[in-house]
Structure formats: structure tokens, C-alpha cells
């Protein structure tokens with residue numbers, strides 16, 4: 219069973235290690251990409267009211283992170299992002315279940331009207347994950363991301379409470 223819970227300091231080190239993995243952070247926004255992340259960086263980011271971080275556990279084993287960033291309480295929107303830290307849990311539906319729960323919390327607890335996400339055009343796993351969770355494609359911003367020295371398009375998605383499975 220996959221669960222999410224607000225990220226607490228005891229797990230900052232573990233999450234920092236996952237975020238420092240180039241195979242993971244190469245797909246993330248420029249704030250995290252191609253750099254070492256420390257527990258102190260996580261502590262600072264977690265204190266920012268525009269962020270909500272949740273630890274993902276599968277059968278009680280911590281294995282990933284799902285997050286809301288750019289939380290805008292005036293316009294009631296935020297950006298979702300996520301990672302699977304323990305690759306041996308991959309392709310078991312763990313992150314899609316966690317993102318689904320994240321979106322439910324965004325609508326019920328934070329009372330947001332809309333959540334968006336983006337993935338680089340070459341991040342097939344993330345593009346498929348977002349569609350599986352019920353996000354709809356919202357458009358493409360050309361050459362708005364960099365991966366391995368190449369300019370790549372960002373594919374944007376959004377989801378609202380009326381969308382499937384919420």
C-alpha cells in the first residue's frame with residue numbers, strides 16, 4: 219500500500235540523497251537539476267510557504283517524494299512534482315498512487331482549484347504517469363528546459379477536481 223505524509227526533518231537527509239542523484243534530478247526544475255542537495259537545503263525549502271513536501275512510503279518503507287511548489291493561494295493553484303528515490307520500487311504504480319493522493323490533498327485540504335505539472339518532452343515515464351493520474355495536456359512551451367546540454371520543450375498538464383478518479 220502506498221501512502222504520503224508531510225515530510226519531517228528525520229527524512230531530510232534521505233530526500234537530499236535522492237535529490238542529489240543525477241539520474242533523478244536531471245528531469246527536475248533548474249532549482250534541483252545537476253546539483254548536490256543537502257538536508258539544510260531541504261529544510262529551507264520546506265519552510266517556504268509556497269512548498270508542501272510529502273514523503274512517499276510503500277508498505278511503510280520510505281521510497282519517494284511528492285511535492286507542491288509555487289502554491290498561489292490568491293489564484294488557488296500550485297505545481298506538482300515528484301520523484302521515486304528507491305529505484306527498486308519502480309514501475310509498481312507507487313508514484314502514480316502518491317501523485318493521485320497529492321492532488322486530492324491539494325483540492326480538499328489546500329482548497330486549490332487547479333494543479334499543474336510539466337515534464338520534459340523526453341521524460342516518457344513522467345508524461346505517461348501524469349496521463350495515468352488523470353492530468354490533461356495543457357500545452358507545450360518550446361525549448362524551455364535543458365537536459366544534457368540540449369534545449370527541450372516542456373509539456374504542461376493540468377488537473378481540476380472534476381477530472382476522473384478524484
Ligand SMILES: CC(C)(COP(=O)(O)OP(=O)(O)OC[C@H]1O[C@@H](n2cnc3c(N)ncnc32)[C@H](O)[C@@H]1OP(=O)(O)O)[C@@H](O)C(=O)NCCC(=O)NCCS
Pocket residue numbers: 241242243245246299300301302303307308309310311312313314315336337338341342343344346347350
Ligand atoms: C517518473 C517516475 C516518478 C515514475 O515513478 P514510478 O513509481 O516508477 O511510476 P509508476 O509505477 O506509478 O508508473 C506510472 C506510469 O508511468 C509510466 N512509466 C513509469 N516508469 C516508466 C519507465 N521506466 N519507462 C516507461 N514508462 C514508465 C508507465 O506508463 C506507468 O504506468 P504503467 O506501469 O501502468 O504502464 C520515476 O521514474 C522518477 O523518479 N523519475 C525521475 C524523476 C522525474 O522524472 N520526476 C518527474 C519530473 S516532471
